[in-house]
Structures are given as C-alpha cells and as structure tokens.
Amino acid sequence: MTATYTAGGPGGSGPSAPSFLQDDPHRPVVRIGDTVRRPLHAWSATVHELLLHLEAVGFPYSPRFLGIDADGREVLTYLDGESGGAAWHRVVADAGLVAMARLLREYHDAVRDFRPAAPAGWAADDGTFEVGELVCHGDFGPWNLVWRGDRPIGILDWDYVYPGPPVHDVAYALEYVAPFRDDRYSCESLHHPVPPDRRRRLETFAGGYGLTTVDGLVDEVIEQQRNVWRRARQLAAEGRQPQLAWQESGVLDLAGERLAWSRANRHLFG
Template sequence: MPAAEVELVGGTANRGLVVRVGDTVRRPLRASSTATHALLRHLESVGFQGAPAFLGVDAQGREVLSYLPGETVTAPYPSWSMTDEALDSVAHLLRTYHEAVADFRPIGLEWAEPVPADYVTGLISHNDPNLDNVVFRDGVAVALIDFDLAGPGSPLWDVATAVRLWAPLRPDADIHDVRRGHTLTRLRRFADAYNLTDADRLRLVDAAADNHIWCMDYVRRGSEAGHPWFHQRWTTGEAELTDRTNTWFKQTAAALRQALLD
C-alpha cells in the first residue's frame, strides 16, 4: 500500500498543499524551483545537514524533499521555543547556513523575490527564517525549511529577517507571548549569538525596518492577486499591524541601535 499523505501545518503561500509521505515531503513546484533545487544540492554536497535534500519530482508534478524530523514553532508557541537558548540556536544555525552557502555561485537561475539592492552581496540567503521555517530537536534549532524565497541577498538581510521575527521587532502591544518587554535584550542577544560584525550591527536596525516593508509588500501583493491565505492575512489585521510597526521602527530606531552597541 502507498504511504498516506499527511498535511503539514504552517506557512501561508503553500498552506494545505505541503504533505508528508513516509520519509519525504511533497510540495508544489514554482518558477524558481530549479534555482532552489540547485541550492539544496549544493548544501548537500558540502555536508550541511540543516536543510532538506532534493530527491526529485513525483508523478503528480510535486517536488520531493527529505523529511526532517523535529518540531517547528506554530501558535500557540510552546514555552521552550521562546527561551534565550532557542533564540541562540537559531542564530547559530543561520550562521552555519551562511558558511555552507558562501561558495555557491549560481549562474542563470531564476529566483523568487528580489531583495533590495542595498542588501545583495552575492550570497544566496534564505530570506524567510520565520518561526515555522526552523526545525527544532530538544529545543535546539537544527534545520531550515521552506527555501521558496531564497535568492541573492546577504548575511545581514537574513539576520534582519530572523531577528525581526524572533525578537520580535514590533510594538509591545502587538506581542502576545512571553517575549513582550524583552525586544531590546533579544535583539542584542541574537546579534551576539550570530557574532554579527560591527559594520552590520550599525546597519541592522535599518535592514530590519526595510525587511518589514519588503515582507509586508509581498503579502499585500499576494492578497491583491487573489491568493486566499495572503488575502485572509492582509485583511484581518496585517495591514494595520504593518502601519503600526513601520511607525514603531521610526520611533524606536535610536533605542534599538543603542541596544546593539552597548
């Protein structure tokens, strides 16, 4: 008997379309799939174990990836996922990924969503290390999944993305878990755990603010294009939260920068 398909929760763009079949994951192909598969092959070739392996395309035209056992962080967030140790491990995993991908030099590949030119240095960044795109085992981040938005970027852009979501960087009133009140300390802790350079620390706050604009514009355009889950997200509070967060970045930029430099 063929293995049953079990829907995997999390995500927005492919919600309801990603399934586990035995020790594999099946996902829809995209225009950028050829580039993503080249990236995954490179990571496997250098021995990086923190990403799924690309195994081919199935009879239904879906990409087949190896299943990485563990837990991802979805609401309601488990207490272990909000600890300083979990935060540190995400930073360590991200740095390890950047080291593994540093010598990947793709040519002629189509990537999904260009990032602002100021944050493109030649490195292929993940671009979406969201809470539900990190696999944990025993409270430690061990793998990145969902490389759909990967493409030319930089370590700084990935760090900005990750810390914006994991600190998180948004108004305290919009943080509804134990991270409320700890934004500054978690921001600094992530930068320290990643061992961010002094030059990138000086740019991190602006990068995070720009990343928020980039990400929310992607959601807005998805909503306007009729994507059901992006539309639901954008029209049930995301647009208002985006405006509040953009204002918050402007009002707290000095305090955020100081936290990184103290």
Template sequence: MAQERIRLVGDRVHRPAGWWTPTVHALLEHLHSVGFTCVPRPYGVVDGEEVLGFIPGESGAAGWARAVPEAGLRALARLLRDFHQAAASFVPPDGARWALSDGPARPGQVICHGDFGPWNVIWDGPRPVGLVDFDLAQPGAALDDVAYALEYLAPFRDDAQAMRRQGFTAPPDRARRIEVFAEEYGLPGSAGLVEAVIHRQQLTGHHVRVLAGKGLEPQRTWAAEGFCDELASRVQWSRDNLVLFSQATPTS
C-alpha cells in the first residue's frame, strides 16, 4: 500500500511504517518460523521506516502478464492457499493493531493479505517466489482474499482493459479462470464466488474511505480526487456483466 519513499539500501528495503507495522512484522516472523519463507524478513523500524529483507525478482506492473497463463494463475492460487495455511497458527501480540482493525482472528477467520494481486508478488520468470506489501493484512474470511484476487485475475474488467492493462492478448474466459483458481486454492467449487467478488469490491470502497478518514496516503488523495466513484462504477460493471461469469445474479 505504501507507494512513496521506498528505498533499497543494500539488501534491505526501507518503506514508510504505520501503526500496523509491529503486528505485521510479528506476522512475517511467524511465517518464516513455520517455513513460509517467500515473504520479506522484518528488521524493525528505523526513523519512521520499516526495514525488510529484499526478495530479488520482478514485481509491480511486470506481474500482470505472469498471471495470464493458466500455470501462473494456478501458482497464485497455491501461493494464497499456502499463505493462509501458514498464517493459521499466528497468535498476534497483545495490543495488536492492523490498518483496518484491531485484535486477533475470530473463529473461522484467517489472516488475510488484504491486497493480494500479481503486482504484490515477486516473480522469477513464470514462478512466484515472493509475496510483499502486508500493509492491509488483517483477520477476515479467507474468501475475502480469494475474491479480492479474482477481481483482478478473472478479471472483473472489460475486454479492452484486460488486454490493454492486464496482459491479456485475447478476451479472457472469466468463468474458466474463476474455476481454475478455485480448484487450485482448494475450494469445492466456484459457486458464489462472483457474488463474493462484488461484495469485496464494495468493501474496497469502504476501506478507502476509512483510511482516508484517518489521513492515510494514498487513500486520502484517492478519496479527494473521486476514486471512490471509480470503485462504485466497478461494482456496477460487475453487476451489469454477470453473463460473462456464468453465475447467478447476486441478491444484494
């Protein structure tokens, strides 16, 4: 989430810290302790910046094209599944604070990444080797992370945008991609996932407004510039194009 003042110093990444950083660093330490080592190693906070181990590879915009082939899509589903499984045994420290909530996971919840997309994955060619940017991590339903990922991986965008900005060379088979991701993640099927994505799209708008209200950037700028209207238009597009996903109309 933090997009400014990110510096690489030797093999350490320096980026802005937030009130959530101590809890996130405890999570990252736990993940390493249980063998999920494709996340940055945390090295504390120095002068308002968190310090993390650098994971070499490609990320950001380069990740979009890596997620287009079915092999890349399946690899992302496995990465998310493995992260959720590794985080299941995490016990937050006393007084744990996340960006959007406080406290531990409730029964039935997991620790969600909160911003799981190909841009936050480190790639070694076609293979994902790292998962970064845990600023929006918090306890929640695993389905929230799955739905968030599917918005971008299906994708829940028109064909022109999918081919112009998300690495597709032909209109995507969205229903097939949803089924593939669900299968590889380990879900019993894809029923209900379109509705879950639309709900998650609505929740994203709420999260932007909450963080903007706390003065956090870039959300404060997004809200001031009308980005919440764009998020609402994405929800409407999804509702208007349900036929692309071969799913039933959501009830809300």
C-alpha cells in the first residue's frame, strides 16, 4: 500500500533542472540531475543506515544515500528505468515474476545479519528483532521496482522498512502479483489478459524466491494484508502522510474490503 513513484522519464529542461517524480503535496519527490530529493521521516536515519549498509556490501539494486540537502531533504542517487504504474505489465509474464522474486531473495541475503544502531526507530513498529528476522523492505511491490524490460534493476521507496520474518516481504509481494484481487480488477487494472491462475503464480513466485513449500503461504498473505492495513491506520492516527490522506479519501476502507475478499476467496489459491 503506497503512493506511486515514477523513476523513468526526462530530468527537466537541463542537466540540473528540477522535475517532479511524485507531485504529491504530502510527499513531493524531485529529481535534480542524477539525484532524487525526498522529504525526511522521523525514522529516516534508520533507513539511511540501511542504505549505507547495502552500499558497503555491494548490493547494486538500492539507491545510494548521499546526505541531506539545504532544504532538509534526503538526497539519493537516481535509478533510471520504468516504475510506478508502468511496472504492472512487467510481472504478468513468468520472466518478470521470477526476476522479482529472485531480487527479493538477493535483498534478504544482503541484510540477513544487519542490525541498525540508529535510535530513530521505524514506521509503526517497535523495532524488536526476533530469531530469524531481518529488515524487511515493507513495500516490495512491482511499482517500487525499477525495470528495464522484464528485469528489475533497482528497488525504490525504503521508508517503511521494519524488522520481521522474510516471509512478510514474500507475502506482501504475493498480494499484488498472485494477485489477491478479483478477476475483473486483475484484467482491467493489473493487465492480465485472462483471469490469472493464482495458485500457479503463487508457486512460481515462491519457487523463484527459493521456498521449497508453499504450505501456509496463503494464510501468510492474508495476515500480511491485515498487518499492512493496521500499520497504515496507526500512521494515519499519528497524523502521518500519505496515510492520513488515504484514510480521509477512503483508501484504507478499500484496503479493508480487499482483506475481506481474500478471506472469502482463499480457495482460489489452492
């Protein structure tokens, strides 16, 4: 559950001319040259420490953190490619679906032993690591990947990372790529040419990630839908944006309806 972020496209009328990648009054994102400027959150220092770790271990798919500019915005390297709404086409075919799953596994391997020292905390999470947990991306959907053809070459929007079991990221992604949506929405909005074989797609993604069984995975997706909905409502209650705007516009009510659909239609996933 996220606002749309667009990575591709021209960078303005000159090499350093600002251009909006996300023209959202609550969270404007601007490209200047080869950098992206984004507003800070209370927990941004934790995110920055994570990005510095990924750079140090040679993980090539995350933007590099370059510091804070004079306007108090974080400065990241720009990742060139397709993202946002254009990305949904990329995961309809198996090649993109599997590539997305493999990228998630690579990310998890890169952060398996990482523990941040920053006291800034996390978004709507107490920050406690249990055995077997790692720093989940927390928003690993097709729109937050940068694509070149059917290959993802970058991961965007790290604002909602949190400590959790790796399967949380797997389940979050599967809600959107299986997808846990009805046939009409899958075809009209997610670009599936025919109603998707949800069980096969779930198994394909799980296999690409490296899971040897999908037992319990459907329930994990439904539980993760509930958790994401809960976190968004908590952030809205704290007055955080864009979650407050989502609450006021009915987006969070829609998320609750989609959770109810998943519960009623879990038989479609085997």
